[in-house]
Each structure stands twice: as structure tokens, then as C-alpha cells.
Amino acid sequence: MSAPDHEFIAYIDEGGDPGLRRVRPIDEKGSTEWMVLSAVVVSRAQDANAKAWVADICKATGQAHDQVIHFKDLEPEHKLLAAQSLGALPVRIFTVASNKKNMRRHRNERAERIPSRQWFYNWLVRILMERLTDWCLRYSQKHKLGRRHVKLMFSQSGGHSYSQTAAYHELLKIQGQSGTYLKKWVPRSEVMSMHLVEAHPHYAFAGLQLADIAASSFYQAVDNLDTGPCNTQYAIALEPRVAYGANNDKRDYGIVLQPTPPWKADISDDQKEIFQHYGYDFTPPRWAI
Template sequence: MAAPEFEFIAYIDEAGDPSLKRVRPIDDKGGTEWMVVSAVVMSRERDMEAKQWVADICEKTGQSNDQVIHFKDLSPNNKLLAAEHLAGLPVRIFTVASNKKNMRQHRNERAEKIPSRQWFYNWLSRILIERVTDWCWRRVEKNSLHRRHVKFMFSQSGGHSYSQTAAYHELLKVQSSSTYLKKWVPRPEVMSMHLVEAHPHYKFAGLQLADIVASSFYQAVDYLDTGPCDPRFAIALEPRVALSAANQHRDYGLVLQPTPAWKADITIEQKAIFEHYGYDFTLPWWKR
């Protein structure tokens, strides 16, 4: 079956790792405390402009020699310049941030029945895909667009099987077609397993933009690898962070796991970025 014509492209990158066997700071040595997966969504027509957008960011941040953004290597001031420039572009931003302490040594036996070695990564991708496809479908309906599908472009990372990711994508489509009355399900109307690809991030400008987003939100919550939590870059992206139909960033453009928010065992500094985007960490009355 040939890939259908698509209207949108979602570029996806990550920060942190999906390891759950050992998780810092519970364990002295182990996986990252956070796993962040982010998407930058743009229209097919705008994708042709993305290479110039990256060139402009590289020029602003002094990386014009190779025309590839290396966000982690930038000074804090240049990171802020990069985020502010991205915030002025015609894209939409989605991020899922999972604090892994509550997932340490967790096994999802139901998910493991599906032949895959990456159920945790797939689960976070599903949360992201649910929001991305909802936003795309809303745009299709609002503007009566002829094309409706979204192409998913993943940044290649060691340890992931993207053939499994494409197969999981198709499974989500099938499951969502027979699922009713759930708050979040992927929108099968805009999905196709033939529109799932993976590439090195330096080969596509859109993947470099997704790296800016994932790294910005990661640095807002991480203090073990990147220094003190610094939410400035993620806050600067606010104009492009997607809003739900209820006009909220919370649980849409930015998703925190675990949920509800009060269950998250995180510091005041880590909570700051989520509170900025509408999360409330107040304990319910029956827990006080």
C-alpha cells in the first residue's frame, strides 16, 4: 500500500533515556531521572522553509560554519536566542516529560506481550501521538483541508527499533478505531504506518528544531546532568506550545507523567516549568 498524501509533518526528538532498571537519584548509577519526548509540527508547505530557519538560528548563535544546531553546546544566552527564534516560527510544539522515579524497575506485562523491546519509549510516544493527531485533526476539520495525514519523522537514537515504532503506530491506529469514550486516543483519520520514518537529526532541519524543544524542557527539569534546573528556554517557547480545545497548555502541549500532578515526587525547582504551563501540585483535600 502506498503512503497517502500528507498535510503535516511531526519531527520528534528526545532527551534523557528510557532505562528503568536503575534510575537516578534513587540509584547512584543508572538511567536519567527524566525522559522527555518532544515534537515540532508544521505544515507540508512550511517544511520547505525549515532549512532556512535553522540557518538563521545558527547565524544568531554563532554556529554558521556547519549549519547544524548543537543546542547542548551553546552558552545559556545562545540557547535562549535559539528558543526565542523558534518561538516566532509557524510551528506547534508538544512535549511529554516523564519523571522515571515512580517507574523504577516497573514492568508493563500487557505491553510486553507485544513483540517490542521498547515499551516505555512507545508508551511516551503514544501520549505524544495522541495530542499531535488531535491537533492535526482539529486543523483539518476547522479548515476543511483536502489532505489530512501527518508524517512522523523520528530522530534516530541508539537502542530504538524504528520498524517496531512503525508497527506500534499501526497498532495504535487499529486500537483507536475500536475505542470509545476515552479522553485521549490517537486520531486514526490522520495516521498511516507508511508515514513513519527515522533519520539522523543532522539530516533534517525539522529534527534539529525538535532537539531545541526536547533539550529546553529537559534542562527545565534536570539537575543531575545539565546543572541547576533552568526553565528559561522552555518558557521562551510558550508562543508555539500547543493549546487544547479548552485553550490549555496543561496535559496537551506539555504533559507531565506521573499523573495526577500531585503524585510527582519532584522538587520545587522542577515543578516551576509545569506550574508555568498550568499544572497545580496542590494535594487534594482527602490527601492532606
């Protein structure tokens, strides 16, 4: 079966790693405390401008010589410039941020029945897809577009099998059609196709470098182990383009915190700051006190 014609492209990158066996700061040596997955969604028509957008950002941040954005290598003032630039572009941004302390050594036996070595990564992809595909479907319906599918472009990272991700993508589509999951969010099968899933090196597509800005900005907002104290200014600069749902709420849509509910998340006050900015309330209900 050939790939359907697509209207949107979602460029996806990550911050942190999906390791669960040992997790800092519980373990002195281990994987990152957070795993962040971000998508920058652009229309097919606007995607033609992405290379010029990146060139402008590179020029503004002193990277004009190689025309490739490496957010982590930028000086703080240039990181802010890059984030502000992305926040002014005609894109939509989605982010899932998982604090992994409660997932340490966790096994999802149901997910493990599906042949995959990366169930946790795929689970985060699923959360991202639930919101992202909802937005694509709503947008295409509102504007009566002839095309509505979204193409997923992953930034290649060592240890991930993107063929497994594509297969999982198809499973989500089938489950969405059959109503397998009785929950608030389901991936919208109307805009999904396993034939529209690709993975490429970061430098190969300008859109992947935009996704790097988004993922790195939110990672630095929550991480206080590897990148220094939590720095929310970059993620806040993206606010104009962070997606909002049908109820005009960015919380649990454009920005998603795991675990849930938020008051159960074992995170510090500085880590809560970016989520509070986007509408999260960490006050436990009276019955839980």
C-alpha cells in the same frame, strides 16, 4: 499499501533515556531521572522554509560554519536565542516529560505481550501521538483541508527500533478505530499511517534540529542532575508555539507531565516550576490529604 498524502510533518526528538532498571537519583549509577519527548509540527507548505530557519538560528548563535544546531553545545545566551527563534516560527510544539522514579523496575505486562523491547518508549510516543494527532485533525477540519495526515520524522537514537515504533503506530490506529481504550485520550486514526513513520540522523533534516531545541529546552527545565540546576527560561521562550487544546489549555496537551495526577509526582520544587508555568497545580485535593 502506499503512504497517504500528508499535510503535516512532526519532527520528534528526545532528552534523557528510557532506561528503567536503575534510575537516578534513587540509584547512584543509572539512567536519567527524566525522559522527555518533544515534537515540532510544521505544515507541509512551511516545511520548505525549515532549512532557512535553521540557517538563521545558526547564524545568530555562531554556528554558521556547519549549519547544524547542537543545542547542548551552545552557550547559555545562544540557547536562549535559539529557543526564542523557535518560539517565533509558524510551528506547534508538543512535549511529554516523564519522571521515571516511580517507573523504576516497573514492568508493563500488558504492553510486553506486544513483541517489543521498548514498551516504555512506545508508551511515551503514544501519549505524544494522542495530543499531536488530535491537533492535526482539529486543524484540518477547522480549515477544511484536503489533506490531514501527519508524517512522523524521528531523530535516530541508539537503542530504538523505529520499525517497532511504526508497527506500534499502526496498532494505536487500529485501537483508536475500535475504541479499545476507554479513556480521555485516543490517537486519532484519521490522520495516522504506519507508512508515514521515518527515522533519520539529527543533521539530515532541519526540522529534526528544531525538535532538538524543543526537547533540550524542556529537558533542561526539569533536569537538575546532568545539565546543572533546572533552567526554565528556554522552555518558557517556546510558549508562543506550545500547542493548546480545544479548551485553550496547554496543560496536559502541549506539555504533559507523567506521572499523573501531578500532586502524586515525586519531584522537587525547582522541577515543578516549568509545569506550574504551563498551568499545572500540585496542590493535593482535600480528600487526598
